[in-house]
Amino acid sequence: MTLKEKINAANEEALRRIVAANPVLVDVAPASEVVPGMRDKLILHSGPPVTWERMCGAQRGAAIGMCLFEGWAKDAASAERMLAQGEIAFEPNHHHATVGPMAGTITKNMWVWVVQNKAFGNRAQCRQVESFQQFGDYSKEALSGLQKWRDIWAPTLRAAVRKMDGVMLKPLIARALQMGDEMHNRVVASSSIFANAIAPILVDCGRSKEDVVATLYYIGNHPFLFLGLAMAAGKAAMDPARGIEASTVVTAMARNGTEFGIQVSGLDGEWFTAPSPRVKGLFLPGWKDADAGADMGDSAITETVGWGGAVIGGAPGILTFTGGTAEEALGFSREMRNISVGRSPDYLIPALNFEGAAVGIDIRKVMQTNTVPVIDTAIAHKEPGHSIIGGGIVRPPLECFKKALTRFGEKYKE
Amino acid sequence: MMPMKLEDLLRTKPVFVNVGVRSFGDSLREAGYQVIHVDWSPPAGGDQKMAELLDDLL
Amino acid sequence: MVRKTAVRKNRYLDSVFLMLVAQRIASQPGIHDASAMLATEANRKLLAGMGYGDDGKDKDFAAAGPNDLVLAVEGDAAAVDAVMANADSYFARGYAAEAGSAPEPRSIAEAVTARPESSVAVISVPGEYAAREARAALRAGLHVFLFSSNVSVDDELALKRDARDRGLIVMGPDCGTGYLGGAGIGFANVVRRGPIGIVGASGTGMQEFASLVHRAGSGISNGIGTGSRDPSDAIGAISTIAGVDALESDAATKVIAVISKPPGESAIAVLAERLRRCKKPVVTCFFGEGHDDRIKGVSTLDEAVGAALVAAGEKKPQFLESEEGALQRSASSEKAKLQPGRRYVRGFFAGGTLCYQAQSIFRRAGLSVYSNSPLHGMKELTDPYQSREHTFVDMGAETFVHGRPHPMIDATLRRRRLEQEARDPSVAVILLDFVLGSIASADPVSDLLGAIQSIRTMGICVAASVCGTNEDRQSLEMQERSLRRAGAMVFASSAQAASFCREAALLLGGGE
Structure with a gap:
């Protein structure tokens, strides 16, 4: 078999594994219980590895928030000192079968969604999605959302999920994609389907009436509720495609606000990074482009698995992100086909004549066509201490793919 | 795919792939021939070394 | 049930x-x-x-x-x-996609996947990328029409060898014209299909030949371009021979015309051997050179058309008969109108081969010409922007087309040059060619009309020919009519226009 044939076969196998994924929400649990390798004084973060020195403002702010949340420090100043002195370890979520939105910070007492890929048995986790601490806001108000999640919402959801014996996510996601969701910045339909499905069980899950009511309010009024589930499902779907000899399929795209990193199946364990790009975006009142930090978060796992920017043509609700025209948004989704190994048989896009979403980004095709994936994302402030300031479209640096392909050549070419 | 021999090609109505200047394809299309246009840009952003590597891998 | x-x-x-x-x-x-x-x-x-x-x-x-x-x-x-x-x-399966909704493929391989019946790649990307795309096309099983120039000899040789091994052909690099299965590719005129096949290393040579065949009432079966360098020793006429092979077994082809600049010494041996074995009549036109015992040929495209028509059993038409006496007479009557001191012929060509042919016609009369693309024995025009004595300039040469469209598309440089020549008191005759067909300018004569009129006002003679047919969108007849109206002498072919200039030059005694 020639190297090209070997690569093509390996990529077909990667595609087969990705589309065979069967993600099921099986639990909601504290990270210390379920995240492999979780320990005290460890903050997991989004993106490729990074140190406190090189960390961007928003992620620093989120780390300070976690020190306060865990009670490691009594105030922001002492938290910052601890972090600067290296008393707290940093590791990427992706090294722990886990993902996190924006700063993506996860510590032992942060509760996470647990999704099992029933087709392969592997599990993946994602933390709560909210609009404050994950953007670098460590104020009392911001942290109160994390506390309620830890003390009320997450444990109540856990009771219901366990009672339901898991929630099948694949049909739910397929349905929501046809209702205008794209699983990254538009998860209104999926959040609502999920809330509807779990609501009757919540009522009868054995938790106190106060907790149940509070949780019902939470899930019924959270437009980004499902993003955490989608990210965990995406991660659970992608992990079995890791480490396939000679495969050029991208298994992760993740950003820490300093660097954009990708991982490739046939080069397992390695990151290929370049400076995080700036997001071309729209801003909430009071904010402007100059306030924005660079691209951040593990949420591009959704694009990696074939959602997000790859299906944005089917999400009319967030057309404003892409410049406003449906044609432009469809163009993005069509472009993604040119750099992918295949299409999903399950995730169909009505706006693209019910064709399947592009799946399995191939670094060779990216380089060949100079087309990098499209990612739609939220925007954090460049300084610590702020909540969400906007959202928009971003493209990974071609440099990441160039480095990966160069390394691939070194490893596999005779 | 089995390539079509030149002498066979001369007997058939050729089907074109146009790469580069669009008007070459347009004039063939206007003359009633099937043309698929390739939306071409320099491979690997014009990086010759990358392009050579791609030749081996893709 | x-x-x-x-x-x-x-x-x-x-x-x-x-x-x-x-x-x-x-x-x-x-x-x-x-x-x-x-x-x-x-x-x-x-x-x-x-x-x-x-x-x-x-x-x-x-x-x-x-x-x-x-x-x-x-x-x-x-x-x-x-x-x-x-x-x-x-x-x-989704719904049937609406027409035009499919995205354009980003690579040749994708295009072939989308349309597996594809058979020919037409490649016109910048030269530095051309070899790579041509390789991709061959690998995808496509024949290659390679318009791009600036491809290295090594790449060309490798591509042509690869194509030969795969039973494919690379037409080019630097291939301007082709006729495949009735399709005119690149710069091509609308011509009837007929019994005459062409293998050509020169684009405008093929266009002129095909147009003249059409105007003679016959037609072209197929026209296989090879690229200008194919007959050189470095390449060894690989595509020329592949073209002859294909036309030999092509039932529609009765006669094969091979049109090219003179082949290299070793290439001519290989080619001669191949042509000798050919089962069909072959007419070769190498513009008066390389005609040793091995290959018998003709010296002008007009003669080639005549010979091909005869070999195909058809009649040579009246308009191809350029009688020397008649040309002499009209040259002498034009000379009479010239002011003293006007003694040089200046040709500015859109078609490189037509420039070559004109030099060959002058050389055979013992006339010497300066050119930026000199035929063997002619003088090099060191500054292509400055004419000397008799001068023939190939306006499609690299110096002129670098970063701008070919003169067949964009007349700007030729117009400027004519304005410059109009001020030169030693110019007697301006020789021009106009090339019609696909890709070419929508109205080539109009593009230069103003310049021609001002030349005429200065009392300079203008001799012109139009390469094309009435079926071309620019219409031969209309272009010729505009030229005549502007006071130009219009000849049926480029060779005849050059022959007229030769007679004029001989009378004027300008060249040595």
Whole structure:
């Protein structure tokens, strides 16, 4: 078999594994219980590895928030000192079968969604999605959302999920994609389907009436509720495609606000990074482009698995992100086909004549066509201490793919 | 795919792939021939070394 | 008649989409009815009521739930089995895409995947990328028409060898014109199909030849361009020989014309050997050079057209007969109109081969010409922007087209040059060619009309020819009419216009 044939076969196998994924929400649990390798004084973060020195403002702010949340420090100043002195370890979520939105910070007492890929048995986790601490806001108000999640919402959801014996996510996601969701910045339909499905069980899950009511309010009024589930499902779907000899399929795209990193199946364990790009975006009142930090978060796992920017043509609700025209948004989704190994048989896009979403980004095709994936994302402030300031479209640096392909050549070419 | 021999090609109505200047394809299309246009840009952003590597891998 | 079900676990599809799936299946021959739905309890009951599920013995059906899809089909046993064996393809297929909605492929390989019946790649990317795309095309099983220039000799040789091994041909690099299966590729004129096949290393040479054949009432079977360097020793005429091979076995071709600049010394030996073996009559036109004993040929395109027509059993038309006496007479009457001191012929060519042919015609009369693209024995025009004595400039040469369109498309440089020449008191005759056809300017004569008129005002003679046919969108007749109206002398071919200039030059005594 020639190297090209070997690569093509390996990529077909990667595609087969990705589309065979069967993600099921099986639990909601504290990270210390379920995240492999979780320990005290460890903050997991989004993106490729990074140190406190090189960390961007928003992620620093989120780390300070976690020190306060865990009670490691009594105030922001002492938290910052601890972090600067290296008393707290940093590791990427992706090294722990886990993902996190924006700063993506996860510590032992942060509760996470647990999704099992029933087709392969592997599990993946994602933390709560909210609009404050994950953007670098460590104020009392911001942290109160994390506390309620830890003390009320997450444990109540856990009771219901366990009672339901898991929630099948694949049909739910397929349905929501046809209702205008794209699983990254538009998860209104999926959040609502999920809330509807779990609501009757919540009522009868054995938790106190106060907790149940509070949780019902939470899930019924959270437009980004499902993003955490989608990210965990995406991660659970992608992990079995890791480490396939000679495969050029991208298994992760993740950003820490300093660097954009990708991982490739046939080069397992390695990151290929370049400076995080700036997001071309729209801003909430009071904010402007100059306030924005660079691209951040593990949420591009959704694009990696074939959602997000790859299906944005089917999400009319967030057309404003892409410049406003449906044609432009469809163009993005069509472009993604040119750099992918295949299409999903399950995730169909009505706006693209019910064709399947592009799946399995191939670094060779990216380089060949100079087309990098499209990612739609939220925007954090460049300084610590702020909540969400906007959202928009971003493209990974071609440099990441160039480095990966160069390394691939070194490893596999005779 | 089995390539079509030149002498066979001369007997058939050729089907074109146009790469580069669009008007070459347009004039063939206007003359009633099937043309698929390739939306071409320099491979690997014009990086010759990358392009050579791609030749081996893709 | 049978009823069968198929269950797809954990699969969601929109109910309207499922109705479309059911409709498609129901329209298959031998199928009476089909349903595709989510296996909710209500739907299972509905299907059971229609006789599906085998009274509970169909285990998959009985176990299906609201997260699963069920396909239920009724019809002739064989037809139902065929549908069931292929069930996923019905789920996978979207609606038929609307015309034009498919994105353009980003690579040749993708294009061929999208349209496997593709047979020829037309490549006009910048030279530095051209070899790579040509390789990709060959690998995808395509013949290559390579318009791009600036491809290295090594790349050209490698491409042509690769093509030969695959039974394919590389037409080019630097290939301007081709006629394949009736399609005119690149710069091509609309010509009738007929018995004469061309293998040509020169684009405008092929255009002029094909147009003259058409105007003579005959036609072209196929025209295979080879690129200007193919007959050199470095390449060894690989594509020329492949073209001759193909035309030899092409039933529509009765006569083969080989048009090129003089081949290299070793290439000519190989070519001569191949042509000698050819089962069909061959006419060669190498512009007066390389005609040793090995290859007998003609010196102008007009002679080549005449010889090819005769070999095909057709009549040589009147307009190809340029009688020397007549040319002499009109040259002498033009000379009479010139002011003293006007003694030089200046030719500015859009067609490189036509520039070459004109030099060859002058050389045979012992006239010397300066050119930026000098024929063997002619003088090099060191500054192509500055004429000297008799001068023939190939306006399509690299110096002029670097970063701007070819003079066949954009007349700017030629117009400027004519304005410059109009101020030169030593100019007696300006020789021009106009090339019609696809890609070329929409109205080539109009582009230069103002310049021609001002030249005429200065009392300079203008001799012109138009390469093309009345079927070209620019129309030969209309272009010629505009030229005449502007006071130009219009000749039936480039060779005849050059021959007129030769007579004028001999009378004027300008060159040595």
